[in-house]
Amino acid sequence: MIEKDIWVLAGTAATLGFVHTVIGPDHYLPFIVMSRARRWSLPKTLLISFLSGLGHVLSSVVLGFAGIALGIAVARLEGIESVRGSLAAWLLISFGFAYFVWGLWRALKRRPHCHAHVHSEGDEHEHGHVHQSDHYHLHGRREKTSMTPWILFTIFVFGPCEPLIPIVMYPAAKHNTLGVVLVTAAFGLTTIGTMLVLITLSSWGLSFLPLGKLERYVHALAGAMIFISGLSVQFLGL
8 A cells, every 4th residue: 555645746846747848948959949840740749749758757867776776975966966957957058059059051052143144135033042942852862861860869768757757765664665766757657748739739729830931040059948948957057
């Protein structure tokens, strides 16, 4: 039978998981903007988000269990989580900046321009076009697999779930395995579920937002948003 205090702790874990996700833009913003930039379908976006969120939670669970097995104090585990959080934030910043530069270069390369054409009758006119296009055809070659989902997944695995460690240590200290599982599940399911709901609603809303002439800058804009998201995590503690 599960003790009453474990149920209270599970409810606390679920609340912390929700708040931890909502106030942390790095939990959903990268997936929203990359989905729009790379034109992922909603199912693909949610699958990538789910796997990244799962890795995000499980990495802290594994660290917590390792700490319990080795008898490491909560303060030291929280210190390790802090280092992981800083590393994940810098990875997000670096990825966002690199993607912004690439997206800007791509947009400038695709800048529309005109060529003059003179016909035999002496008529002269111009044709506007771009040399790069988002539309392409495959002729006997497979499309290269994008590394973007794997990069996001890796960053999320490094990203810690700081609130999880202290609350999971209580049932662990009492050798209550069922309590550990319940608290971890409450935190993990709430965190991932909140991520998926926010990403779904935001992606749906963005689908009605036409960018017009800014469409060719969509990759640069996505990179800039990820860069700012990383900065907010590193320097504002979000």
